[in-house]
Amino acid sequence: MTDSTALSVRSPDRRRRVRGVRPEEIRGRSAGVTVGAVAGLVWAASTEPALSTAVWAPMLAVGATISMVLIVGAARLRRTAIGLPVPVPDSPDRPAWRLRVAFVIAAECVAIIAAVNILGATGHSHWMPATVCAVVGLHFAPLGRLFQVPLYYGTAVALCSVAATTAIVGEVGTSASTWTSIPGFGAGLTLWATSATLLVGSTALVHQASARPDD
Numbered sequence: 001m002t003d004s005t006a007l008s009v010r011s012p013d014r015r016r017r018v019r020g021v022r023p024e025e026i027r028g029r030s031a032g033v034t035v036g037a038v039a040g041l042v043w044a045a046s047t048e049p050a051l052s053t054a055v056w057a058p059m060l061a062v063g064a065t066i067s068m069v070l071i072v073g074a075a076r077l078r079r080t081a082i083g084l085p086v087p088v089p090d091s092p093d094r095p096a097w098r099l100r101v102a103f104v105i106a107a108e109c110v111a112i113i114a115a116v117n118i119l120g121a122t123g124h125s126h127w128m129p130a131t132v133c134a135v136v137g138l139h140f141a142p143l144g145r146l147f148q149v150p151l152y153y154g155t156a157v158a159l160c161s162v163a164a165t166t167a168i169v170g171e172v173g174t175s176a177s178t179w180t181s182i183p184g185f186g187a188g189l190t191l192w193a194t195s196a197t198l199l200v201g202s203t204a205l206v207h208q209a210s211a212r213p214d215d
Helices: 003-019 023-045 053-083 094-121 125-146 151-172 178-211
Strands: none
Touching: 023 053, 023 178, 053 178, 094 125, 125 151, 125 178, 151 178
8 A cells, every 4th residue: 555545544534533623612612611710710709708808809809810811711712613624523412412511500500509508597508618619519520521521520529629628627627717718719729720721722622623734
């Protein structure tokens, strides 16, 4: 087999691997970056009861800057998806996939609402931040499979670890602020790190797909 023949045989498979990056996949990753950036800021803001205003206000300003940079990056990433080539037709059943994503998010919301109400009614409101952190972490596990983003598995482990640490330290500690400071800082940093990593990786993926020649 000549080199030209071998190239013609290998090229379709090579294009299939690269062209498998779908515009909608990049849009989904962009949305993930945006949601993570906003959620990270919300968690950071939740540390307000544990900090003095002199510390909390500058910290929140830095956090807002981080989130804004990530959101702008996500918007630019979303725009680049417009120029991606049409991939080979190997996408899954999109309506069914969207239904599964909606189910995961709905289950997360229902679990959070139920947990907050139960904890509040039973006099365990101090457990709310840790519980919400755990629920948010758990919902990343199925999203990792649905979006094919292994990074989300690490996010799930990190957030659940933050929740567990909060519970342990909160129960044995003497400061009530522990219940808000640990999940606030821990979840905020985790979500910012997830968004930044996802943005960098997705941008590189788009550049790789766009740089490949058609033949």
